[in-house]
Every structure is written in C-alpha cells, then in structure tokens.
Amino acid sequence: MGVSKTDLYTEKQNSIAILSKALGHPARIAIIEYLLKVNTCICGDIVNELPLAQPTVSQHLKELKNAGLIKGSIDGTSICYCIDEDGFNKLKIFFTALDTDLEIKKNKCC
Amino acid sequence: MGVSKTDLYTEKQNSIAILSKALGHPARIAIIEYLLKVNTCICGDIVNELPLAQPTVSQHLKELKNAGLIKGSIDGTSICYCIDEDGFNKLKIFFTALDTDLEIKKNKCC
DNA sequence: TTTATATATTGCAATATTACGATTAAAAGA
DNA sequence: TCTTTTAATCGTAATATTGCAATATATAAA
Numbered sequence: 001m002g003v004s005k006t007d008l009y010t011e012k013q014n015s016i017a018i019l020s021k022a023l024g025h026p027a028r029i030a031i032i033e034y035l036l037k038v039n040t041c042i043c044g045d046i047v048n049e050l051p052l053a054q055p056t057v058s059q060h061l062k063e064l065k066n067a068g069l070i071k072g073s074i075d076g077t078s079i080c081y082c083i084d085e086d087g088f089n090k091l092k093i094f095f096t097a098l099d100t101d102l103e104i105k106k107n108k109c110c
Numbered sequence: 111m112g113v114s115k116t117d118l119y120t121e122k123q124n125s126i127a128i129l130s131k132a133l134g135h136p137a138r139i140a141i142i143e144y145l146l147k148v149n150t151c152i153c154g155d156i157v158n159e160l161p162l163a164q165p166t167v168s169q170h171l172k173e174l175k176n177a178g179l180i181k182g183s184i185d186g187t188s189i190c191y192c193i194d195e196d197g198f199n200k201l202k203i204f205f206t207a208l209d210t211d212l213e214i215k216k217n218k219c220c
Numbered sequence: 221t222t223t224a225t226a227t228a229t230t231g232c233a234a235t236a237t238t239a240c241g242a243t244t245a246a247a248a249g250a
Numbered sequence: 251t252c253t254t255t256t257a258a259t260c261g262t263a264a265t266a267t268t269g270c271a272a273t274a275t276a277t278a279a280a
Contacts, residue, residue, distance in 0.1 A: 003265055008161045009136035017136040024131030026119035036211045039218040043227055051118045056269050058228055073220045077226045077277045080220030085212060095205055101146050108149040110183045110190030111268050112235030153257055166239050168258055187247050187256045
C-alpha cells in the first residue's frame with residue numbers, strides 16, 4: 001500500500017513519526033547542520049552547499065517546513081530560512097523522557 | 111528516482127538519517143513505546159498490541175533492528191526483543207549537541 | 221516596461237515503503 | 251514422527267519518495 005494508517009495511532013506517536021521522517025534523509029540533516037552553523041540563509045546558499053538541483057533543495061525545504069523543523073520568511077526576492085525551535089523541542093521532550101526511562105530501568109534486555 | 115545519494119553526505123549525516131527514518135512511522139514509535147513499558151517482549155505481543163498483521167509487524171521490527179534501535183534474541187520458538195541503547199545514544203548525542211547550539215546562539219532567525 | 225534574480229510548482233521516471241495473504245522455517249511438545 | 255507454535259520471508263498491490271528539467275511566479279533593478 002505505502003500508506004500508513006495514521007488514525008490508528010496516538011497524536012503523539014504520529015507527531016514524533018512526522019518529525020523523525022522529515023529528518024530521515026541525509027540532505028535534510030545536512031540542511032539542518034548548515035542552518036545551525038550559519039543561523040540563517042536563503043535557498044540559494046543551500047543549493048551551493050549541497051550536490052542537489054534547486055527544485056530538489058526546494059522540495060526538501062518544504063518538507064522540513066511542513067514538519068515544523070524550519071521557518072521561512074520572505075526577504076525581497078529571496079526567502080530567509082532558519083531553525084524552528086518548536087519542532088526540535090518536541091523531539092527533545094520525547095528523547096529526554098525516553099532516555100530517563102532507559103536509565104531508570106537500566107534497559108533490561110533478553 | 112526515489113533513491114537518495116548517500117555517498118554525497120557525511121557518515122554522520124547518513125547515520126542520523128537512517129536512525130530518524132526508522133522512527134519515521136507511527137507503528138514503529140508505538141513499538142518503541144511499548145518496549146519501553148514492558149522492557150522485553152516477543153513479536154506476538156506486539157501483534158496483539160498494534161492493529162497490524164503479523165508480517166507487517168515483523169517487517170517493522172526488522173527495520174528497527176537494522177537501524178540499531180532494537181535487539182532480538184532467540185528464545186525457543188519465539189524471539190525476545192528489547193531496546194538497543196546504541197542507536198538511541200547516537201540520536202541523543204546528535205540532539206543534545208543541536209540543543210546546545212540553539213541555546214548558545216539563541217536561535218537567531220530572519 | 222523589460223530584464224534579471226530567486227524560489228516554488230509541475231510533470232515525470234525510477235525506486236522505496238507499507239500492508240497483508242500465503243508460505244516457509246525452526247523449535248517445542250505430544 | 252506429527253503437530254503446534256512462533257516468527258520470518260515471498261509475492262504483490264497501492265502509494266510515497268526522490269530527483270531533476272521545464273516552467274511559473276514574484277520581486278527588484280535597469
């Protein structure tokens with residue numbers, strides 16, 4: 001099928017999955033790392049940075065934006081992109097709780 | 111194409127992307143959450159827990175195992191699964207560094 | 221107004237993912 | 251040995267993703 005039954009899971013499960021999925025491509029990790037380094041940049045900067053064509057970069061930016069991991073604001077003919085803390089905070093909360101759980105339980109395995 | 115050019119990115123970028131991608135489906139988040147709750151379980155337990163058929167669950171388990179997020183060991187006719195800390199530690203390191211970066215720079219946006 | 225610049229959108233081909241029925245494999249018990 | 255139990259694998263259909271050329275859009279500059 002290729003389609004996931006999102007209505008069968010909790011809102012939190014879907015939310016974490018959407019955020020994780022957006023980070024599930026090396027180009028998008030590269031974009032995030034670049035944005036962390038330069039704080040803000042325009043699409044063209046990323047096109048110069050990555051070995052991908054402009055439409056492909058634009059598509060990756062769209063996915064990161066839809067997931068809530070980056071923000072973009074119009075600045076003349078270009079668009080200024082930066083990290084969106086909201087998305088990363090949600091992930092941080094999830095992984096922190098997960099990590100606490102693992103430490104308490106000392107990760108009992110089989 | 112549908113294929114990502116993994117050789118064009120750093121090992122770290124690919125590694126984080128693979129781990130994130132594995133978490134990019136609500137069923138797999140549900141499996142992780144369930145494993146955190148019960149520590150260890152067999153495939154059949156997850157089949158009872160999730161609204162998915164046994165082959166589908168088996169496939170999701172395989173992906174989580176390949177990514178290094180869970181471990182499985184043979185126990186008679188069944189297989190005992192548990193969290194693999196190694197994968198989650200890699201993610202933790204990435205997100206912790208990212209978070210430190212954001213706090214230092216106070217996330218300067220456009 | 222025309223032209224240049226920057227980015228988004230469209231359309232398409234190649235490939236990957238998701239889901240499940242049917243089947244297989246492997247160990248345990250009768 | 252035969253049967254049951256448990257989980258993996260195979261095959262397949264439906265859908266999603268990735269990447270790019272071509273095109274569209276929108277603002278700025280000349």
